[in-house]
Amino acid sequence: MVFFWMVVLLLALLTYVILDGYDLGIGTLTLFERDGDTRRGMLEVVGNVWDGNESWLILLAMGLWAGFPDAYATALPGLYLPLSLMLFALIFRGFSIEMALQRPGFDRVWGRLFGLGSLVSAFAQGVLFGGLLTGITVVNHGFAGRPWDFLGHGYALLTGCATVLLYAWAGAAQLQAKLPVDERRGASRRVRLLTGPVVLVCALSASLLPVATKARLRLDGVDRWLPFGYALLIAAGAFYVAWRWAGRTPKQVSFFAIAAAEAAGLLALVCLYFPQLVAPSVTIYSAAAGRSTLVFLAAMIGIIGPGTVAYGIYAHWVFRSTPPALNVAEPPPAANGRSALSPSN
Amino acid sequence: MASTSFIDLSRFQFATTAAFHMTFPALSVGLALFLVICYASYCKTDNPIYLQMFRFWRNIFAVGFALGIVAGIVLTFELGLNWGGYSRAVGPVLGPIICLEALTAFFLEAAFIGILLYGEGRVSRKVTMVATCLVALGALLSTAWILAANSWMQTPAGYKEINGQFQPTSWYHVIFNPAFVWRFPHQVLAVLISASWFIAAIGAYYLLKHRAAQFARKTMSIGLLAASLLLPIQLYVGDSTASYVSAVYQPAKVTAAEGNFANGNTGWNVIVIPNQAKQRDDFTLSIPHAGSVFVFHNFSGTTPVPGLTDFPKALQPPVWPTFYGFKLMIFAAWGMFSVAFIGLIMRLRRRMFTERWFLRLVLWTMPVGVFATIAGWVVSESGRQPWLVYGKLLVANSPSSLSTGELIATLVAFWVVYLVLFGAWVRHVAREVRKGPEELPPNSTDTASAGPATPSPARPPVPVGTE
Ligand code: HDD
Numbered sequence: 001m002v003f004f005w006m007v008v009l010l011l012a013l014l015t016y017v018i019l020d021g022y023d024l025g026i027g028t029l030t031l032f033e034r035d036g037d038t039r040r041g042m043l044e045v046v047g048n049v050w051d052g053n054e055s056w057l058i059l060l061a062m063g064l065w066a067g068f069p070d071a072y073a074t075a076l077p078g079l080y081l082p083l084s085l086m087l088f089a090l091i092f093r094g095f096s097i098e099m100a101l102q103r104p105g106f107d108r109v110w111g112r113l114f115g116l117g118s119l120v121s122a123f124a125q126g127v128l129f130g131g132l133l134t135g136i137t138v139v140n141h142g143f144a145g146r147p148w149d150f151l152g153h154g155y156a157l158l159t160g161c162a163t164v165l166l167y168a169w170a171g172a173a174q175l176q177a178k179l180p181v182d183e184r185r186g187a188s189r190r191v192r193l194l195t196g197p198v199v200l201v202c203a204l205s206a207s208l209l210p211v212a213t214k215a216r217l218r219l220d221g222v223d224r225w226l227p228f229g230y231a232l233l234i235a236a237g238a239f240y241v242a243w244r245w246a247g248r249t250p251k252q253v254s255f256f257a258i259a260a261a262e263a264a265g266l267l268a269l270v271c272l273y274f275p276q277l278v279a280p281s282v283t284i285y286s287a288a289a290g291r292s293t294l295v296f297l298a299a300m301i302g303i304i305g306p307g308t309v310a311y312g313i314y315a316h317w318v319f320r321s322t323p324p325a326l327n328v329a330e331p332p333p334a335a336n337g338r339s340a341l342s343p344s345n
Numbered sequence: 346m347a348s349t350s351f352i353d354l355s356r357f358q359f360a361t362t363a364a365f366h367m368t369f370p371a372l373s374v375g376l377a378l379f380l381v382i383c384y385a386s387y388c389k390t391d392n393p394i395y396l397q398m399f400r401f402w403r404n405i406f407a408v409g410f411a412l413g414i415v416a417g418i419v420l421t422f423e424l425g426l427n428w429g430g431y432s433r434a435v436g437p438v439l440g441p442i443i444c445l446e447a448l449t450a451f452f453l454e455a456a457f458i459g460i461l462l463y464g465e466g467r468v469s470r471k472v473t474m475v476a477t478c479l480v481a482l483g484a485l486l487s488t489a490w491i492l493a494a495n496s497w498m499q500t501p502a503g504y505k506e507i508n509g510q511f512q513p514t515s516w517y518h519v520i521f522n523p524a525f526v527w528r529f530p531h532q533v534l535a536v537l538i539s540a541s542w543f544i545a546a547i548g549a550y551y552l553l554k555h556r557a558a559q560f561a562r563k564t565m566s567i568g569l570l571a572a573s574l575l576l577p578i579q580l581y582v583g584d585s586t587a588s589y590v591s592a593v594y595q596p597a598k599v600t601a602a603e604g605n606f607a608n609g610n611t612g613w614n615v616i617v618i619p620n621q622a623k624q625r626d627d628f629t630l631s632i633p634h635a636g637s638v639f640v641f642h643n644f645s646g647t648t649p650v651p652g653l654t655d656f657p658k659a660l661q662p663p664v665w666p667t668f669y670g671f672k673l674m675i676f677a678a679w680g681m682f683s684v685a686f687i688g689l690i691m692r693l694r695r696r697m698f699t700e701r702w703f704l705r706l707v708l709w710t711m712p713v714g715v716f717a718t719i720a721g722w723v724v725s726e727s728g729r730q731p732w733l734v735y736g737k738l739l740v741a742n743s744p745s746s747l748s749t750g751e752l753i754a755t756l757v758a759f760w761v762v763y764l765v766l767f768g769a770w771v772r773h774v775a776r777e778v779r780k781g782p783e784e785l786p787p788n789s790t791d792t793a794s795a796g797p798a799t800p801s802p803a804r805p806p807v808p809v810g811t812e
């Protein structure tokens with residue numbers, strides 16, 4: 001049960017990183033896009049999905065709370081500052097995108113705030129992930145470190161930058177699949193351009209991890225080093241595919257390759273850390289809630305989860321391309337004499 | 346152990362961020378249902394006025410909903426950030442409930458809100474209708490789960506304590522705990538009333554300005570009608586909440602809400618100046634015998650209302666917020682009830698849409714429902730003090746060990762951010778209202794014709810790609 005719930009949470013984390021990763025990335029990229037129409041298009045790509053993507057963050061947090069209360073009660077206070085920063089950035093971001101979309105064209109104030117909020121959220125998430133990787137001091141079921149411990153002598157800043165780049169990369173790959181053709185080229189160029197820096201910071205963070213962390217990293221036993229090795233291979237392959245397919249059809253390949261790289265990275269970390277959850281002292285076994293809670297959670301996920309995933313996919317499918325497909329039922333929400341009715345794709 | 350002032354700061358932070366969050370669901374749950382009504386009427390009658398209403402309220406709904414979401418995310422994290430001891434203790438019980446909320450409600454709302462807001466032109470009417478219904482359903486489910494969680498903290502049931510943690514033994518009893526059964530309907534009615542009043546007030550505004558007359562009449566009628574149907578039920582449900590839940594399980598809460606320290610007062614206090622340190626009221630203004638009638642339904646008015654001195658001083662809830670929160674809620678309830686009643690009479694005499702004083706009254710009381718809702722939460726939360734889980738876990742044993750600096754920094758930041766966003770939201774609503782509903786197409790009710798169609802101000806065309 002404990003192991004099962006850990007896997008569920010890892011999947012939630014992965015889904016969150018893949019999904020909200022790309023929309024935070026697109027947000028960040030709006031800051032670097034000069035063309036107003038393209039920026040507007042980028043906002044619309046995010047507008048339909050950000051709420052659903054962020055729901056994975058809530059599921060992740062609440063799943064952690066329910067399944068591993070001790071981890072929730074120690075990791076959050078330990079990461080107080082970066083988490084708060086993330087929350088503030090997410091607040092601005094969620095509000096400003098709706099405001100921006102309510103106004104015609106590209107709204108400077110709200111559009112910029114949206115971009116900035118996305119950038120800061122991504123950075124804060126990287127920082128807090130770094131803080132978690134380097135370890136949190138826990139005494140007697142409570143956080144017992146100091147407020148700035150999460151920095152880990154600067155290691156967290158590195159993971160912060162890595163996350164910003166990784167998300168932006170995923171965002172560009174997603175844009176390449178979703179923007180209208182004439183605006184796609186810039187996105188493809190960015191996918192290619194960002195590959196190098198992403199590989200670089202990821203490799204750097206990985207190789208500094210053993211020095212920076214208080215956790216006990218282990219690769220003994222075939223059940224650790226074998227999947228670890230595969231994960232590294234998959235990641236390397238995925239990096240290559242993402243780069244190679246930038247600007248080619250099918251246009252979704254880069255994005256899926258990046259998702260695979262993220263999955264592989266997570267798998268590699270699990271091999272190193274298992275069973276530590278809030279390293280070094282809180283493990284999935286010491287933090288787990290009682291059996292009755294875990295069984296209930298598993299049953300609920302089993303019953304409700306498939307439906308949730310199904311309509312989540314449907315919601316993405318409806319907005320699979322910008323601009324709108326052929327309108328049959330309503331007066332078009334927008335018409336300036338230009339045809340808003342022509343189907344795309 | 347954390348100091349009292351540290352805990353008070355943490356409480357203040359939670360209370361204000363929660364109240365901020367509450368403001369938006371208080372409107373969006375009702376607005377979501379209102380959108381369902383508008384769109385269903387449109388599908389049924391093809392009358393473009395309903396589409397006009399749908400689009401207008403959708404633009405107001407969108408931004409408030411977004412604020413509700415991000416402010417809600419803050420709350421879930423705060424439980425762990427600021428209340429580590431609490432989250433360790435109650436995680437096994439409350440965690441799954443909020444997980445279920447995320448699974449059943451948040452994902453549902455999130456998946457279909459995109460279609461509701463931006464789907465027009467991509468999906469058929471039927472899909473828009475279904476999406477609108479599902480968003481409203483999600484909002485109601487979310488209310489149910491959060492009330493289950495909060496009610497469990499008020500009347501914990503179905504658990505055993507192991508190692509300083511609450512471990513559930515019966516999920517049925519955890520979810521359908523005694524308080525939930527009354528507080529859930531009370532909360533649903535509260536948010537519906539809040540939204541109806543808001544809607545009616547906007548209708549009144551257009552009537553006062555002589556704009557969009559047809560739209561305004563329909564809007565105001567639906568709003569006031571809903572309020573006048575729901576308020577009497579709410580008076581009953583609220584009274585039952587007090588007598589079945591609070592009086593039985595949390596007698597100290599009722600006592601604080603009535604504002605008596607000493608025993609023996611049969612009156613109903615309208616104003617008190619409580620002095621908790623000296624355990625007495627420095628001033629009371631009360632209606633003789635009415636307390637006995639209201640609290641015990643004793644119409645001879647002779648049963649005295651109990652006083653707080655029955656409880657040890659350390660276990661008394663603070664009287665100031667509990668008492669005045671309660672009074673505000675009650676006065677708001679009776680106030681809205683009276684206005685709605687007057688409206689009903691005038692409606693029957695066909696004068697409601699023209700009496701300017703009445704329209705002004707409705708307009709100026711626009712936020713009363715929301716105030717009542719927040720006041721209600723102040724009653725239930727501060728009346729629960731000093732317990733976090735009633736009778737089981739003290740607030741004093743629950744905070745995380747943070748530095749005061751961290752706490753103050755985030756508190757100040759929350760206030761600044763929330764004030765700015767609240768201001769921006771109010772401006773947005775005011776702008777949308779001043780701009781008014783989009784013009785109806787001059788010709789017909791035939792909205793399916795392509796024609797020079799209704800331009801929606803919110804969604805200008807996206808440059809079209811050609812492939
Ligand atoms: C009356 C009902 C009600 C009450 C008492 C609360 N909420 Fe709420 N909440 C909603 C009704 C709601 C909603 C109407 O369903 C929202 C508003 C926007 C939305 O998406 O759902 C929402 C959103 C919302 C979200 C974001 C969901 C998303 O991303 O879609 C979270 C995490 C919470 N809430 C959590 C809380 C917590 C921790 C509360 C207690 C302090 C709380 N809510 C009180």
Ligand code: HEM
Nearest residue numbers: 528531535538580583584586587591678717718721722725
């Ligand atoms: C005369 C009518 C009313 C009475 C007697 C009444 C009574 C109560 C009581 C006793 C509580 C505390 C419940 C507890 O914590 O155990 C409460 C809470 C609350 N009330 Fe009312 N109420 C009335 C009308 C209203 C109205 C009109 C609204 C809003 C429009 C409202 C909104 C709330 C809310 C939001 C809460 C907090 C949530 C909860 O505890 O369920 N109430 N009410």
Ligand code: HEM
Nearest residue numbers: 356359360363364367428491494495722723726727733740
């Ligand atoms: C939107 C609904 C809510 C509002 C407006 C609200 C309001 C408040 C208020 C006014 C306080 C401060 C009480 C005082 O210090 O006198 C408080 C405290 C608190 N509430 Fe709520 N509350 C809400 C729902 C909830 C829910 C659903 C939970 C948990 C799942 C919760 C958990 C807490 C905690 C942990 C505290 C801090 C400790 C305490 O003072 O009790 N609240 N809330």
